[in-house]
Amino acid sequence: MTLPYASQPAPVTPPSGAARPRLTFIGTGYLGATYAICYAELGYEVIGFDVDVDKIEKLGQGQVPFHEPGLDEMLRRNLAAGRLRFTTSYQETADFGDVHFICVGTPQRANGLGADLTYVEASVTNLAQHLTRKALIVGKSTVPVGTAEWVEQLVAKHARPELAVEVAWSPEFLQEGFAVDDVMRPNRIVVATKTEWSNSLLHAAHKGVFDLAATEDREVPVVATDFATAELVKVAANSFLATKISFINAMAEVCEVAGGDVTQLARALGYDPRIGNRFLQSGVGFGGGCLPKDIRAFQARAQELGAGEALRFLHEVDLINLRRRQRVLNLAAGLLGRRFGPAGPDLSGTRIAVLGATFKPNSDDVRDAPALAVAGMLSRAGADVHVYDPQGMENAKRSLPEVEYAKSLVDAVADADLVCVLTEWAEFRNADPVALGEVVNTKLVIDGRNCLDASAWKSAGWTLRALGRPTV
Ligand SMILES: NC(=O)C1=CN([C@@H]2O[C@H](COP(=O)(O)OP(=O)(O)OC[C@H]3O[C@@H](n4cnc5c(N)ncnc54)[C@H](O)[C@@H]3O)[C@@H](O)[C@H]2O)C=CC1
Numbered sequence: 001m002t003l004p005y006a007s008q009p010a011p012v013t014p015p016s017g018a019a020r021p022r023l024t025f026i027g028t029g030y031l032g033a034t035y036a037i038c039y040a041e042l043g044y045e046v047i048g049f050d051v052d053v054d055k056i057e058k059l060g061q062g063q064v065p066f067h068e069p070g071l072d073e074m075l076r077r078n079l080a081a082g083r084l085r086f087t088t089s090y091q092e093t094a095d096f097g098d099v100h101f102i103c104v105g106t107p108q109r110a111n112g113l114g115a116d117l118t119y120v121e122a123s124v125t126n127l128a129q130h131l132t133r134k135a136l137i138v139g140k141s142t143v144p145v146g147t148a149e150w151v152e153q154l155v156a157k158h159a160r161p162e163l164a165v166e167v168a169w170s171p172e173f174l175q176e177g178f179a180v181d182d183v184m185r186p187n188r189i190v191v192a193t194k195t196e197w198s199n200s201l202l203h204a205a206h207k208g209v210f211d212l213a214a215t216e217d218r219e220v221p222v223v224a225t226d227f228a229t230a231e232l233v234k235v236a237a238n239s240f241l242a243t244k245i246s247f248i249n250a251m252a253e254v255c256e257v258a259g260g261d262v263t264q265l266a267r268a269l270g271y272d273p274r275i276g277n278r279f280l281q282s283g284v285g286f287g288g289g290c291l292p293k294d295i296r297a298f299q300a301r302a303q304e305l306g307a308g309e310a311l312r313f314l315h316e317v318d319l320i321n322l323r324r325r326q327r328v329l330n331l332a333a334g335l336l337g338r339r340f341g342p343a344g345p346d347l348s349g350t351r352i353a354v355l356g357a358t359f360k361p362n363s364d365d366v367r368d369a370p371a372l373a374v375a376g377m378l379s380r381a382g383a384d385v386h387v388y389d390p391q392g393m394e395n396a397k398r399s400l401p402e403v404e405y406a407k408s409l410v411d412a413v414a415d416a417d418l419v420c421v422l423t424e425w426a427e428f429r430n431a432d433p434v435a436l437g438e439v440v441n442t443k444l445v446i447d448g449r450n451c452l453d454a455s456a457w458k459s460a461g462w463t464l465r466a467l468g469r470p471t472v
């Protein structure tokens, strides 16, 4: 059963008796910590819970354990105001919350394409076992369709029946790097509730967002739907975004052989409002903790449900995307005049600067980052690789220890035979090609994100190859 959501549901008294529902966010990674902090900023009393003791200690001391613009100051302000705290205690969390948002990771399974739901199972089971009064558990993690019903069964099995604990689903669409604004000013909220009570309570839990929108003369569209649709909206959205990126990268492949310029092609496409100009930035492809794993998990789930054929194109989307990484390796080898053996190109004796490690700028997230993947491929081909990233160095060192890490952009490019710009940080876009030209061995650059001013680099004497564009 689906219930109307946006249209002023009846007021509800939260089980804690507080005026506004008390919120908990279970899993304080990129999603949960951002939510906990932003909802405290909106005036809610909030607990962030995680099993990772280090993370919780850091957050409690006012340090956001990842890079997200605007979040640090907001964390400290809300800790000081007493609206926000962090804990590793399920009991404290269960005793406090009226609405518990499940924000734990759902990574790709180690032995397959599907989503690993271990953390969802552990967090829901433990929370349910510790509840001592009625509460609403809301799934926010990205999950395979059918998970919400399974979570309901877990809750029924592990929570005391007389508490009548309820489950709702509300997937999340925030983009790292814009997370604060995306949470405070979402472009839509999708909810799936099954009773008047959960509908009213979830509305109250989102009211801060609606109130903020009203003060700014905006509205937040709400789509109220059933569990399955809510789960599917999320993976459909990420699949669409991934497809759009792979579409333009497929065009880049064709431009490369036909002599076209994919950036001009994208610009021309984007003026058509039916297509739109966003997510048409071609380059080394998409990465991160979500798009790659979500399109794979979606295919795996569709296969299980007998609809594998419908999503076969997502396999192609994935392949186009992964080919971009290989393309940078092959281009590097070609530009450096290296031979291709049966195991790929031999880059031994070359020194290559890789600028960028994170999956995109304004983030320190290196999960499935194309830049770091290419750095690894270049290194395995024998190159002496020096990586520099403004924010991602610590995570990158843990993820890919076998390459060198430079202290600065200039250190990275010093004596390089080739520079590869693989994440479009402003520091790289605005770098002075004249100054860099003085420290490199050869003025050869691959623009893996179509982010450099080609004419400025050319005037400074560089040979620049951008993916999907003619050489300058
Ligand atoms: N990162 C993003 O921008 C977005 C992520 N999502 C989805 O949100 C979910 C979380 O993603 P991230 O925050 O990026 O992952 P993350 O890996 O940064 O954070 C997950 C957190 O869950 C914690 N955790 C694991 N087991 C737990 C347990 N039993 N109890 C409590 N905490 C536990 C981990 O310690 C970690 O801190 C995923 O399903 C993801 O697909 C959805 C939209 C945006």
Ligand SMILES: O=C(O)[C@H]1O[C@H](OP(=O)(O)OP(=O)(O)OC[C@H]2O[C@@H](n3ccc(=O)[nH]c3=O)[C@H](O)[C@@H]2O)[C@H](O)[C@@H](O)[C@@H]1O
Residues within 6 Å of the ligand: 142, 172, 173, 174, 175, 176, 177, 238, 241, 245, 278, 279, 280, 281, 282, 283, 284, 285, 286, 287, 288, 289, 290, 291, 359, 360
């Ligand atoms: O489910 C999630 O976690 C999130 O995944 C993505 O957000 P995010 O991973 O933060 O990053 P995006 O900005 O979408 O970028 C993803 C990747 O695509 C690449 N990209 C993006 C846009 C583009 O035009 N071209 C392109 O190659 C980026 O460099 C990056 O590697 C979605 O945009 C969010 O809506 C979603 O909530």
